[in-house]
Amino acid sequence: MTARVAIVGGGAVGQVYGLHMLAAGAEVTYFVRERYADELRAGTTLYSLPRGVPRRLLPTDVQHDMAALGDGYDQVWLCVPTNALTSGALDPVLRAVAGAPQTSLVCMLPGMQVRTLLDAHIARQRVVDGLIGMIAYQAPLPGETFDPPGIAYVLPRVSPSKFSGASAARVQGVVDLLRAGGCPASVVPDARVSLAFSSCLMMPMIVALEGADWRFAELRKGEWLTLAAGAAREAMTLVGAELGVPAPWFRPLVRRPLFSAISYGAKWVAPFDAEVYLHHHFTKVGEQTRLMMRGYLDSAAERSLPSDHIARLNQQVFGRE
Numbered sequence: 001m002t003a004r005v006a007i008v009g010g011g012a013v014g015q016v017y018g019l020h021m022l023a024a025g026a027e028v029t030y031f032v033r034e035r036y037a038d039e040l041r042a043g044t045t046l047y048s049l050p051r052g053v054p055r056r057l058l059p060t061d062v063q064h065d066m067a068a069l070g071d072g073y074d075q076v077w078l079c080v081p082t083n084a085l086t087s088g089a090l091d092p093v094l095r096a097v098a099g100a101p102q103t104s105l106v107c108m109l110p111g112m113q114v115r116t117l118l119d120a121h122i123a124r125q126r127v128v129d130g131l132i133g134m135i136a137y138q139a140p141l142p143g144e145t146f147d148p149p150g151i152a153y154v155l156p157r158v159s160p161s162k163f164s165g166a167s168a169a170r171v172q173g174v175v176d177l178l179r180a181g182g183c184p185a186s187v188v189p190d191a192r193v194s195l196a197f198s199s200c201l202m203m204p205m206i207v208a209l210e211g212a213d214w215r216f217a218e219l220r221k222g223e224w225l226t227l228a229a230g231a232a233r234e235a236m237t238l239v240g241a242e243l244g245v246p247a248p249w250f251r252p253l254v255r256r257p258l259f260s261a262i263s264y265g266a267k268w269v270a271p272f273d274a275e276v277y278l279h280h281h282f283t284k285v286g287e288q289t290r291l292m293m294r295g296y297l298d299s300a301a302e303r304s305l306p307s308d309h310i311a312r313l314n315q316q317v318f319g320r321e
Helices: 012-023 034-041 066-070 091-098 114-119 168-180 191-211 224-243 256-269 274-284 286-303 308-318
Strands: 004-008 027-031 044-048 053-057 061-063 075-078 104-107 127-131 135-139 150-154 161-165 185-187
Touching (some): 004 012, 012 135, 012 150, 127 191, 168 185, 256 274, 274 286, 286 308
Parallel strands (some): 004 075
């Protein structure tokens, strides 16, 4: 039987997943704002890095009426920034999916508030939690040449997309479909835990990099890396308390030297200009970053746990925002 998949959001990550599900023989419909629909219907060229091999994405359909999400899809994927959920913008999507009990909701959204907000709409048995295992962006970035413009992406084989959920059959259905289309994917005990702790490392580093004007050399000066590492350790403690799990074994190792090594590695290992990519991507999803950092502070206040480094980092980069 042909799988029917709907992807909410027409961004780079959703397009890469859609490309691979189409390759597996699925019907893939995108739900996007009306002003983007015609462009996506015309198709997109995606480039697999590092070789830059082009592949053409031609969706089965493109819709903008979210009520149609209740029309018998096997999977509905949320591939939008977290603030779309917290703002209520996804409420029509969740209402439509709630009325289609056969549909699995695949959630790729980071953030400590996500589970609580989804629980208000969708039974947990129907939700598949996901951790994105790729880098994807609108290409070309400054200094790159891609003709025609499209989406460039990297699928690291050592870091597949990870999925978990209360229904083993729904989770396996997602993983099998991606694997059939050539996208690395795996089942894990709890993707929310993996996502939450990876965000604990990433978000403070990104905020510090923004404070350093998106330059790794500037990031290694002053106290940026000290603040980022301290904020990451505090965030791990908070997330462990939130999820009722121990903080990762490597938490004591999260110090300035580790983050310094990461900054050098990102510069030389990535098959693109990492500084340009990070500036481009995290400026675009800046509200999501701020939302997650505020979530850490709110959790710390609720649980009376330390958050001095998180607060100082927020203040230095975002000021009174």
